[in-house]
Amino acid sequence: MKRGFWISFGIAAFLFAGVQALAQDDEGEAQPEKQKGSELPAARGDAVNGEKLFRIHCAACHGFTGRGDGAAAKHLAVPVINLHDGGLMNRRTPTELAQIIERGAISVKGSRAMPSFKEALSPLERWDIVAYLETLYPKIQDFFPEAGRFTVKKFDMDDTGKSRIKKLLESDLSPAESSLVLITVFKGGSERGEPRNIPYVPAELDNLKKEDKLGYLAFFDIPGPKGSMSVGMAIAPNGTILKLSGTDALGVNAADNRMLKEFEGQGKRGSKPEPFKARTKPANVYAAGVFRGWVRMIEAVYGFERDEKDRTWAD
Ligand code: HEC
Numbered sequence: 001m002k003r004g005f006w007i008s009f010g011i012a013a014f015l016f017a018g019v020q021a022l023a024q025d026d027e028g029e030a031q032p033e034k035q036k037g038s039e040l041p042a043a044r045g046d047a048v049n050g051e052k053l054f055r056i057h058c059a060a061c062h063g064f065t066g067r068g069d070g071a072a073a074k075h076l077a078v079p080v081i082n083l084h085d086g087g088l089m090n091r092r093t094p095t096e097l098a099q100i101i102e103r104g105a106i107s108v109k110g111s112r113a114m115p116s117f118k119e120a121l122s123p124l125e126r127w128d129i130v131a132y133l134e135t136l137y138p139k140i141q142d143f144f145p146e147a148g149r150f151t152v153k154k155f156d157m158d159d160t161g162k163s164r165i166k167k168l169l170e171s172d173l174s175p176a177e178s179s180l181v182l183i184t185v186f187k188g189g190s191e192r193g194e195p196r197n198i199p200y201v202p203a204e205l206d207n208l209k210k211e212d213k214l215g216y217l218a219f220f221d222i223p224g225p226k227g228s229m230s231v232g233m234a235i236a237p238n239g240t241i242l243k244l245s246g247t248d249a250l251g252v253n254a255a256d257n258r259m260l261k262e263f264e265g266q267g268k269r270g271s272k273p274e275p276f277k278a279r280t281k282p283a284n285v286y287a288a289g290v291f292r293g294w295v296r297m298i299e300a301v302y303g304f305e306r307d308e309k310d311r312t313w314a315d
Contacts, residue, residue: 045124050132053125057117066136078113084249086219086232087181089137091152093197094130101126136249140185140195143234143243144214148190151198151205154181155303157296168273168295177292182300183217184208185234202311210308213237218297222289229256229286231293239269239298244290259283263290269298 055064061076063069066083073080081088092100102123104116117126140147156179157165166172186208189196198204215236221228230250234243244260246252252260262278263286276291278284 045127045131047131050128083136086137097130138232144185146187147185147195148188149186149196153200155300161299180300185214186212220293239267241267
């Protein structure tokens, strides 16, 4: 018998042991069930112990550092997610992450992609892993310290949007660039110091008032001389860049962040927004990439605002 077979067989057995814990919402996104078990512990988990446990229990699929490139990943029917992706990871509060580890995850297509760790890990060990996961990606509070609630939606650019962007950038968007996960952040209503994730459904979104909106956050790659950098961009409702930065985990160091900072305060919505310019020459290498990301983000913001207007009219 080939070794590959036993690896696949082992994983398959593993997957069937998974407890189905996530209900589907109408977007087809897997949503954790409401609060049960996995309550937030009094103290934060221990990230150092969490990292050790991650290597033992999670790295086979998620990769040694969580980038989704584990040895077993290629044997799975669904792609393993990159745990450094701020757009994906910020969809989940720490409590939800603890629940995902406890119960396992089912993929959007319904297959049990990730097993339950209810038996293999104690609740405290699961919280240690959550503490480690939280070190891997930039968090909403890093961009919006006042964040109380947020809602997340992936927007696909329609043809009107695509041609608008094409005119501005004088180049086409790649298929991957034609959609963007947009996080809309509001003040007030946090629970236990943790911003609350509001499901993207009309009944819930009605409680998010326009006057409480702090701005928008998205994560994307910008090309640069050293290869591409993964950054987070926070903008105010009027389009101005509030914060643009990456973390070590995203391959962005302090010098890069100083350059990215030069773009803060730029960005104004209008029919023909001005391309960005940095003060210093090295930072200007990133200007086109930052502008490209910003334009995609504004397009997603139009999508959010369209939904927002529809809701107001329905009242
Ligand atoms: C058998 C392979 C496998 C193992 C082992 C595994 N995962 Fe996963 N995990 C996956 C796959 C595949 C997905 C993507 C599921 C999907 O597409 O819905 C995933 C998704 C996730 C997600 C995102 C879920 C979501 O819906 O946002 C988190 C967080 C996660 N895993 C953490 C962990 C942690 C922590 C461990 C170890 C305790 C672990 N995983 C072990 C395969 C695995």
